[in-house]
Amino acid sequence: xxxxxxxxxxxxxxxxxxxxxxxxxxxxxxxxxxxxxxxxxxxxxxxxxxxxxxxxxxxxxxxxxxxxxxxxxxxxxxxxxxxxxxxxxxxxxxxxxxxxxxxxxxxxxxxxxxxxxxxxxxxxxxxxxxxxxxxxxxxxxxxxxxxxxxxxxxxxxxxxxxxxxxxxxxxxxxxxxxxxxxxxxxxxxxxxxxxxxxxxxxxxxxxxxxxxxxxxxxxxxxxxxxxxxxxxxxxxxxxxxxxxxxxxxxxxxxxxxxxxxxxxxxxxxxxxxxxxxxxxxxxxxxxxxxxxx
Numbered sequence: 442x443x444x445x446x447x448x449x450x451x452x453x454x455x456x457x458x459x460x461x462x463x464x465x466x467x468x469x470x471x472x473x474x475x476x477x478x479x480x481x482x483x484x485x486x487x488x489x490x491x492x493x494x495x496x497x498x499x500x501x502x503x504x505x506x507x508x509x510x511x512x513x514x515x516x517x518x519x520x521x522x523x524x525x526x527x528x529x530x531x532x533x534x535x536x537x538x539x540x541x542x543x544x545x546x547x548x549x550x551x552x553x554x555x556x557x558x559x560x561x562x563x564x565x566x567x568x569x570x571x572x573x574x575x576x577x578x579x580x581x582x583x584x585x586x587x588x589x590x591x592x593x594x595x596x597x598x599x600x601x602x603x604x605x606x607x608x609x610x611x612x613x614x615x616x617x618x619x620x621x622x623x624x625x626x627x628x629x630x631x632x633x634x635x636x637x638x639x640x641x642x643x644x645x646x647x648x649x650x651x652x653x654x655x656x657x658x659x660x661x662x663x664x665x666x667x668x669x670x671x672x673x674x675x676x677x678x679x680x681x682x683x684x685x686x687x688x689x690x691x692x693x694x695x696x697x698x699x700x701x702x703x704x705x706x707x708x709x710x711x712x713x714x715x716x717x718x719x720x721x722x723x724x725x726x727x728x729x730x731x732x733x734x
Contacts, residue, residue, distance in 0.1 A: 466564075468632040469557040470662030474602040475550035477521065477530040478609070478684045479592065481543045484518060484533040486724030489702055491522055491531060493722050496701035497694055497730075498686060500524025502531075510580075511539045512573035523602065526686040527609030541569055545582050545590040546683040547611055549663050554579050554595040561593070565626030586626055587619035607687035610658075610665040612729060614680045617655070620670045624657060633661030639713075646712045648676040678706050678719055678727045685729035691716050694730060698722075 482490055491502050505520045510532070518533040530548055551557040558568055561583050569590065570582035578596040585591070615623055627633065637658045644652040647669065655670035667685065688694040695705060698720050706727070707719035717731035 466560045466630075467553075467556070468662055469551040469553055469560065470631065471550040471552055472602075472604070472662065473608045473664030474528070474605050475600060476664050477528045477548045478611075479543075479545055479548055480529045480531050480724075480726050481538065482531065482533050482724040482726070484535060487518055487520075487531060487533040489723035490726060491520065493698065493701040493703045494522055494529060494726075495524065497698040497703060497720070497722075498524035498526045498688065499697075500526075500528075507535070508576050510575050511542050512570065513539045515539050515542075525606035526688055527605060527607070527684065541582065541590065545592045546613075548580075548592040548594050550600075551593050551595055554581060554593060557593050558583065561630050564630035565622065566630065586622035587613075587615045589613055589615070589623060589627075606689075608664045609687065610667045610685040612667050612669065612682055612685050614669045614671060614673075614675070616673065617670050620655070620657070620668055624659065624668060627666070628659060628661070631659075631661035631663050633659045633663070633666075636660050642713070644671075645710075646717075647671065647679045648707065649674075678721065681727045682719065682729045685717075685731060687715075688730060688732050691718065691730065691732035694732075695720075698730075 495502055500523050502522045503520050505518050507516060508519050509515055510517060510519060516535040520531050522529050522531060554572055558572065558581050562568060566583040566585050568581060569584045572579050572581040578594055580592055580594045582590055582592050624635065635657060639656045641653045642656040644654050647654060657668040659666040691709060695718060699705060703720045703722045705718055706721045709716055709718045714734055715731040716734055717729060719727060719729055721727050
């Protein structure tokens with residue numbers, strides 16, 4: 442009994458730092474309407490992509506500008522496409538893209554960049570691009586267990602956007618060896634919660650013919666994230682999409698997509714509580730799209 446108590450005490454002490462961090466670290470999120478998927482395209486594909494994405498999700502784009510958005514010399518077009526289903530930051534680099542830019546999947550607005558970076562590192566992330574100035578604020582890039590890169594950013598002038606009608610999901614494919622570490626680290630930083638964890642989701646949801654995979658869904662002030670734990674035996678285009686977008690009417694959205702230049706690369710099918718499909722937009726960007734059943 443004394444040995445069992447000793448082991449229990451060691452376990453509680455080991456868990457204490459995580460509990461203390463979650464209790465004392467502020468939530469630096471600003472809201473999912475300020476989070477964007479980063480889309481890197483060849484310059485000649487930018488206009489066609491922006492038109493198609495905006496038409497599909499009934500959104501609109503800011504005016505295109507040319508800027509340096511990296512800490513080393515570079516030049517890219519940049520614009521924000523906002524919609525009721527989520528936003529994308531679109532980059533059309535005129536120069537080679539400096540490493541590791543292009544590998545980050547999302548940009549998350551935070552209320553305090555330096556403090557958010559510190560909190561992410563304490564939760565288990567690594568800073569791969571230290572904080573730097575951009576034309577409208579400051580940025581950094583962090584990497585979570587499993588190699589999941591995200592940008593954190595802060596604006597000099599605080600933006601004000603309407604709440605989203607549907608919060609998009611960050612779709613993260615990971616092997617079993619790193620999935621648990623990612624979920625633990627990210628939820629600790631984001632003050633997030635696991636809203637579902639299905640260890641036996643049907644692999645037909647990912648284009649397979651049989652078998653299962655694990656699907657973990659997370660919600661936080663940064664929006665939604667879905668962790669898809671697989672063995673990596675995936676058929677195209679699964680794993681190429683980084684975001685899933687919810688719409689009110691899937692058939693109508695797909696019609697708008699095809700009329701504006703996108704292709705349906707996975708037809709409509711059932712996935713648990715949703716109807717889903719996959720789109721490829723001009724320039725190659727692949728996205729999951731779904732509506733509640």
